[in-house]
Amino acid sequence: MTGILDYDAGNLTSVQNALDYLGERWVVSRHPSELQDADRLIVPGDGHASTCMANLRMLGLDLLLGDFLARGRPVLGICVGSQIVLESSDEGGTQCLGLVPGYCHLLPGGRGLKVPHMGWNTVTFPEKNHPLVRGVTSGSSFYFVHSYYTSPAEGVRVLGSTVHGLEFTVGFVQGSLATWQFHPEKSGASGLRLLGNFLAWRP
Secondary structure: OEEEEOOOOOOHHHHHHHHHHOOOOEEEEOOHHHHOOOOEEEEOOOOOHHHHHHHHHHHOHHHHHHHHHHOOOOEEEEOHHHHOOOOEEOOOOEEOOOOOOEEEEEOOOEOOEOOOEEEEEEOEOOOOOOOOOOOOOOOOEEEEEEOEEEEEOOOOEEEEEEEOOOEEEEEEEEOOEEEEOOEHHHOHHHHHHHHHHHHHOOO
16 A cells, blocks of 8 residues: 655645556555555655645654655655755755755756746656666656756766756655656656556565
């Protein structure tokens, strides 16, 4: 069973629908006691980093995430869920979870580029045989909605990258924690394959 964190960051229904399509059992909750026995966790979300962090800490979900990772159980961060696992974000000068070394920065605007980066964009997968990207063609398109980009530290394993004003990381993995900046649950067959890979992942 997959646990989905509800911390008032939105984007829950599309994740639930995608898991239903994949035949996965799930539970959505804001209570750590209702999620602690899940096989894996998904941290979805759209919203401001500082608000998301405040909600996670108030609910005790930050401690739940740390416990899951300490036990080696899989966790997937999506969109803002991929940003707040880093040390900090320029969005409101937010101190984040610090589960992975690195930072989150504002995308550059200008030169006809719009911020937020919204819509479909191609993603390059540097390790096509990694179990989390297996079966998905490098250069496939995925759906993005974000203004900040992740910059994990050197040594963090990059799963995917894209270009919007600059080339930046849109997926990384460390231990049993994986992330996608885009929305796999809104990205058609390729996105569903990535989610299916996560459900089958045994880090």
